[in-house]
Amino acid sequence: MKxxxxxxxxxxxxxxxxxxxxxxxxxxxxxxxxxxxxxxxVLPPIGVLLNGVDFKKLSxxxxxxxxxxxxxxxxxxxxxxxxxxxxxxxWVIFLALKAYMKLKAKFExxxxxxxxxxxxxxxxxxxxxxxxxxxKKN
Numbered sequence: 001m002k003x004x005x006x007x008x009x010x011x012x013x014x015x016x017x018x019x020x021x022x023x024x025x026x027x028x029x030x031x032x033x034x035x036x037x038x039x040x041x042v043l044p045p046i047g048v049l050l051n052g053v054d055f056k057k058l059s060x061x062x063x064x065x066x067x068x069x070x071x072x073x074x075x076x077x078x079x080x081x082x083x084x085x086x087x088x089x090x091w092v093i094f095l096a097l098k099a100y101m102k103l104k105a106k107f108e109x110x111x112x113x114x115x116x117x118x119x120x121x122x123x124x125x126x127x128x129x130x131x132x133x134x135x136k137k138n
Contacts, residue, residue, distance in 0.1 A: 031089065038084050055081055 011017065039056075047053045058077025065071040 030092075031085070034088050034092075035085050038081055038088060042084065043081065 043055045047055060055077040058080070059073040059075045061071055061073050063072040
């Protein structure tokens with residue numbers, strides 16, 4: 001049991017685990033911000049342009065409500081809102097990664113490959129090569 005605790009302590013104290021936890025927490029908070037942006041800022045003006053449509057209430061009734069059961073609906077408005085949330089988050093992540101890669105490339109010095117040395121062939125070797133080639137021909 002003590003060995004397991006030591007392994008867990010090593011695992012949890014690694015820097016990348018802490019970075020991952022921070023990323024998850026910030027990502028969760030960012031997701032809430034984007035959801036609020038979509039629901040409270042973006043969709044209301046679009047709804048006004050579409051004659052007062054409330055996107056959260058857009059749905060198709062599959063089966064009407066009965067005495068003991070609720071109506072069965074396809075809530076495509078909620079789905080559209082979620083898709084818009086995703087697209088905004090994906091766009092922001094794309095822009096952040098693009099900026100990161102640009103900065104990384106700016107600060108990294110490109111490694112230029114060393115040119116291979118051209119072998120210097122002496123006149124004697126050239127002459128011997130020509131003689132060999134002529135002898136092979138004949």
